[in-house]
Amino acid sequence: MGPSYMRKILIVDDEDDIRAVAALCLETIAGWEVCTATSGSEGIRRALETRPDAILLDVMMPEMDGPTTFQHLQQDPHTRSIPVLLLTAKVQGADQRRFADMGVAAVLSKPFDPLTLGLQISAALGWER
């Protein structure tokens, strides 16, 4: 990956404030290009359109939750290879294990530290910064 390559990340979260803060931090601190979606179905559409390098996907969303969205992404050959990181405020170990067992790249906890979110994603995906 050349140094001039700008990572592109898709944030899928129904909460405006979470999307805003995550986008702000990933753009400002990590220097990545960020696109956003407010629902699972929009996230799937945006993933097909933008082909991001990774997807940060909220677990608890109305209509289509994160795990279901992830399953749809996995079923589509165009999006199957995009690493997905689940973002969840669920703190129970059983929940975390269940999410991890789905085959996602990582499970990140809310609340996240705005200064280290990019680092957490990079570390989880083995990206050099």
Add this chain to the structure above:
Amino acid sequence: MNHKLHLESQDMKKLPSKSASLNPKEKKHAASAAPAQSSGLHLHTSTAVQKPAPAAYVMPPQLQAALNQVWQKSLPLLQQRVGVLDDALAATKAGQLNPELRAAAALEAHRLAGLLGTFGHPHGTDAARMFEIVFDSDAVLTPKLAESLSPALSTLHTIMSK
């Protein structure tokens, strides 16, 4: 908003280290004083004298200003969410909590717990988490249990008033 977000990463914008200009004796003193700081930092103070002081990072001012804007914009919604907890707690104390309000309170508490820490309010996350655990459980909610949540609710109101 009171951001107490510091970290030690080499990848973040490095700010001038306060201890960089100190003599070794002062550095040692600074290292021993660091754990008393209330920032919640994990500083590797034991090696501060032998190695260059670990980089201390704080929120870049521009980012903090931008986060402040997001906070201000989000505040009405956050206050509404706390209002749901108000209602649920009052209903519980009165023995009138219905399943719909209980579920709504659990959801709003979950959302608050997942957000407040990001804005530099870890106590807010803790307080909201207490509500989430209680309202999301199968426990019978008694007025006495509701009373025990009152301090957590006060914490949330204090944060919302900042």
